[in-house]
Amino acid sequence: MACAPEPTTPAAPTTPGPVRNGETGYIRSWPGELPIVLSVPHDGAIAPAEIPDRTTGVTVRDSHARALAEAIRDALRERCGRAPHLIVCELSRRKVDCNRALAEGATDPVAIRTWREYHGAIDAAEQAVLARSPHGLYLDLHSHGHPKKRLEIGYLLKADDLRLPDARLDADDTVAARSSLRALSRRTPAKFSELVRGETSLGGLLAARGVPAVPSPAEVLAPTDPYFNGAYDIAAHGSRDGGRLDAAQFEVPAPQRDTPAHRAATAKAVAEALEVYFERHFGTKLR
Ligand SMILES: [Zn+2]
Structure with missing residues (x-):
């Protein structure tokens, strides 16, 4: 699983710093070369008084999510010599929620423009990925405060779906078709139960590297467990409704993101897990 560049691999391109997209200045993007998009x-920390606060929906900030995303980007670049794309909304969630449909996420005109620029930047990253690769993976990063301190991976499937027995998950392809891994479920040699919760699922690969995650072989979703199964971003940009970008939502607990050391450990595990995941399921080496 070593990821040192082979002798024939050209030197890693120097990645420029982030660029700001569009007119608002609230969306920051880091271009990448890997078939991976992070958002x-x-x-967001910027909360201008002239943009009114949203009056409905959730407005809580996902602390340390951006710092973790940057750590994952650094870990992938270090491991594979290439970086993923990264898109960050710097406008406060009190002003815009980019992980909701536009009607719920923004009402103010500048907030609406910010929402459009965020999704436009993800679309542009997707196009850049698909210009180089027949497929790619999109990870939308969040922070949760649920009692069980494990990384919750959302594929748009409900907890009830993820409690189905393997035989049912593998025989009923309408479940895979409702997931954000729809395209990958048809590409991978693995059964769907393996893809979402086996040893080579994202959760299984992370758990094996010291990052407890659900779904995974070791962690089940009890009926009383709160669980984030994914929202607008992975529905809009994942493969459920078409396209070649598969997607997952990562909801990260405090112990996996709260300090630089914890973020570095999580990021290293994510980079290692993604390398194996791409090789196993996409048939692609990340180097
Ligand atoms: Zn969030």
Whole structure:
């Protein structure tokens, strides 16, 4: 699983710093070369008084989500010599929620423009990925405060779906078709139960690297467990409704993101897990 560049691999391109997209200045993007797109919709710190606060929906900030995303980007670049794309909304969630449909996420004109620029930047990253690769993976990063301190991975499937027995998950392809891994479920040699909760699922690969995650072989969703199964971002940009970008929502607990050391450990595990995941399921080496 070593990821040192082979002798024939050209030197890693120097990645420029982030660029700001569009007119608002609230969306920041880091271009990448890997077939991976990361986004952070809920860790914005800028809250101009002239943009009114949203009056409905959730407005809580996802603390440390951006810092974790940057750590994951650094870990992937270090491991694979290439970086993922990263898109961050810097406008406060009190003003815009980019992980909701536009009607719920924004009402103010500048907030609406910010929402459009965020999704436009993800679309542009997707196009850049698909110009180089037949497929790619999009991860939308969030922070949760649920009692069980494990990374919750959302594929747009409800907890009830994820409690189905393997035989049912593998025989009933309408479940895979409702997931944000729809395209990948048809590409991978693995059964769907393996793809979402087996040893080579994202959760399984992370758990094996010291990052407890659900779904995974070791963690089940009890009926009383709160669980984030994914929202607008992975529905809009994942493969459920078409396209070649598969997607997952990562909801990260405090112990996996709260300090630089914890973020570095999580990021290293994510980079290692993604390398194996791409090789196993996409048939692609990340180097
Ligand atoms: Zn969030």
